[in-house]
């Protein structure tokens with residue numbers, strides 16, 4: 001790459017950066033260039049559980065996830081490409097102390113149009129007959145939920161962006177954002193400079209490395225999460241529904257044929273790191289055993305699953321577990337879309353559109369993008385659930 005110019009530069013080639021690039025190119029915002037330091041989906045996106053649901057605990061997030069879910073159901077027509085979305089349904093199991101919150105949240109979701117119902121534990125066993133529901137008081141069932149292939153999704157956004165005229169540059173770290181007279185003037189990459197007056201940083205938990213020195217420090221903490229892969233035993237081969245067990249913090253979804261992906265977000269499952277590069281790539285042996293044990297408690301047949309290893313990844317957590325989507329108040333032309341706190345995959349189609357509209361028009365035409373502003377933390381106005389569930393990292 002020799003030195004060049006662009007109308008908008010996006011830093012980061014995960015689901016968020018590629019969706020933003022595609023939406024900017026769709027709206028027609030001139031020359032759009034995305035720069036990724038590794039290959040596409042090499043950050044959190046490629047390691048994502050990639051589950052898609054609508055059940056959220058705040059009306060803004062419910063409306064956004066409804067729009068996004070509808071895109072995933074019709075991805076090939078709306079965006080193009082095969083992201084292998086599987087409409088499996090999703091069952092959440094709750095202990096007694098969450099029952100009042102579940103009632104309130106399911107009612108709010110249903111009022112907004114989400115296809116979700118509350119089930120008794122015995123009704124839940126009609127959805128997943130292999131379940132042991134001891135200790136479970138109530139369940140939430142979303143038949144329209146499912147999961148997609150996160151790598152294919154990232155490439156689908158990038159392919160569509162390219163078709164619309166955007167340029168996607170990989171294996172090229174952005175080393176510095178150049179500011180002059182209080183505004184962005186260029187992006188310095190390992191392979192030359194791109195002159196531009198608009199930059200969107202969608203670099204996950206590495207966002208502060210670029211924006212911290214020139215604008216402001218975002219409250220984003222790299223938080224380790226561990227996952228394990230298994231082969232399901234024959235008794236669980238027919239099970240496709242995603243199971244989220246709020247009593248143990250563990251969740252399980254089918255993976256690649258007879259595989260199963262098991263993760264956990266309970267208290268003590270996540271650990272914070274100052275530097276995301278220090279997070280090990282593998283899962284700890286004890287954590288894999290714990291995931292296996294928790295899955296087997298809920299699905300006794302899982303005790304015969306074959307473990308295929310585990311991996312670590314990281315969430316870019318913010319204090320309220322929701323992203324920061326904003327324009328810098330210190331540097332003109334600098335935008336952020338980061339801090340997705342472990343739930344950005346499903347929202348990616350709508351986030352891309354919201355950020356593109358923010359960049360081009362200063363606001364989003366329907367969803368309240370200001371609810372994701374950076375100053376909400378200093379203003380004492382975080383984006384929190386009215387009826388939170390206990391012991392979860394994000395809602």
Ligand SMILES: Cc1cc2nc3c(=O)[nH]c(=O)nc-3n(C[C@H](O)[C@H](O)[C@H](O)COP(=O)(O)OP(=O)(O)OC[C@H]3O[C@@H](n4cnc5c(N)ncnc54)[C@H](O)[C@@H]3O)c2cc1C
Nearest residue numbers: 012014016037043044045048049051174204340344345346
């Ligand atoms: C294990 C796991 C399970 C998850 N499960 C789900 C789920 O089921 N459903 C859901 O909705 N969400 C889930 N998430 C969250 C979701 O995957 C993330 O919120 C989402 O992928 C974030 O995308 P991103 O593009 O913001 O970040 P990333 O994918 O991390 O992309 C940021 C990119 O920026 C690049 N970059 C960083 N610095 C620079 C630089 N200086 N120059 C150039 N490039 C740079 C990185 O290489 C990286 O590719 C999960 C996450 C994990 C880790």
